[in-house]
Amino acid sequence: MPIDVIRPQWPVPANVGSAITLRSGGCSTEPFSQSNLALHVQDDAQSVIANRQSLVQSLRLPAEPLWLDQVHSTDLVYAPSAIDSPQADGSYSDQFGAVCAVLTADCLPVLLCDRAGTQVAAAHAGWRGLCGGILRKTVATFKYPPDLLLAYLGPAIGPQVFEVGGEVLQAFLDQAQNPTHRQAIAAAFRLRESVGDKYLADLYALARAELQASGVTEIYGGDYCSYSDSERFYSYRREPKTGRNGSLIWLRG
Template sequence: MPAKTNASNDFGITPEWPLARGVQARVTTVTEPGNLAAHVGDDPAAVIRHRRILQQRLALPVAPKWLTQVHGTQVVNYQSCQAGATADAIWAQDRPAICAVLTADCLPILLASHDGEVIAAVHAGWRGLVAGVVEQTLIAIPKMPAQLSAYIGPAISRAHFQVGDDVYDAFAQRKLVDAATFARDQQGKWLADLPLLAERILQTAGVRQITQSGLCTFSDPRFSSYREDPNAGRIASLIWKDQFRT
């Protein structure tokens, strides 16, 4: 059953993804509230202001603990980690809690247990997917993969994600290469379907309910794209649990 909410429903993008009562999710945009990353050269005061607007407009029960994302496989727990922890995934079980990741072409993957007890957010570029950030997150979560549902948020689409043989070979070693995940382009390079690769990894790990956003960060002006601008800001994908189950 979709979660009830007191947050502003017209702020950002609400994933079309069924969640247990008391759990909510949202994806921000370049204007709602704007860049949320402190490491891209933006005015620090503007970043702080955007983060405050985010918390106010979504009526978040607690503040996000923004991660220092490094394209690795480290997973942390919201209740025990410090803000700024070096990790690419965060999960929570107790209330209140919020899990969030920042992206600009990489994949944001949100996870929630069917009973609403556990939530998680994963930052996954191609390096993270190959290295196993999804699997490490599923290991950390105290639920079986079949008890989870996943939302794969806005990311660069296959039409715009040109990669070299090194990326192709890395996924080939994981037996994830086929005509659907990779295609040759006219320049002799590869076009990789990052969201589909993530879906395959989730399926192999045992997650059965997977929702794709179908949104492309490169072609959709609502989102930031690192490929288009290396100094681009970052959007956030968030999932949270209110203090009390409603």
């Protein structure tokens, strides 16, 4: 059964393909139903492989996506020459035939390309990777300057439910690139006065602030909540034993 996807709405060149998978359409059973794409979550491996094959066929991908062994790092790999399942949290490509992909279930997937359609990239930006600089490192892989790039923010846990401690706020403030960036970081955290030193954090706002501080001005997406939308998205905070949605980007021939 074909896996259902969202086609990101952003003004990319015609030769850039992108998609975000939904829960519906695959063959995984509870609690991974239906379109889990991750092998590391204790789902039946044959179901995951079937889901991945279905995705390749339904999207007419030029190749199997480069599935990463994601560890909340800031490491990126060049997809055309990467080995299978490299330990990294992002990939980039300037070649037809390579598909960049990240898997998420509350963390933020970020897709990027340049306006000329010569390079694409996908990054897994949980709060640790985002704080550590994975997006600025992804931007730095492009040959074109940042103001000629486009970014799309895929489904992540929303700012109404993503609770973190004060140490997370401080960690982001310590990594601010300039005063304007620091101010944007502070605005992305809302203190929960009745819960002590707890904040509601806006991953989307933090990603926009990081991208803007890195010179990227065209930023799209950022209007989903994986935690609240159980019909379409997996959420680790909602259900610790769950699947993963995929966010993909590639160059068409």
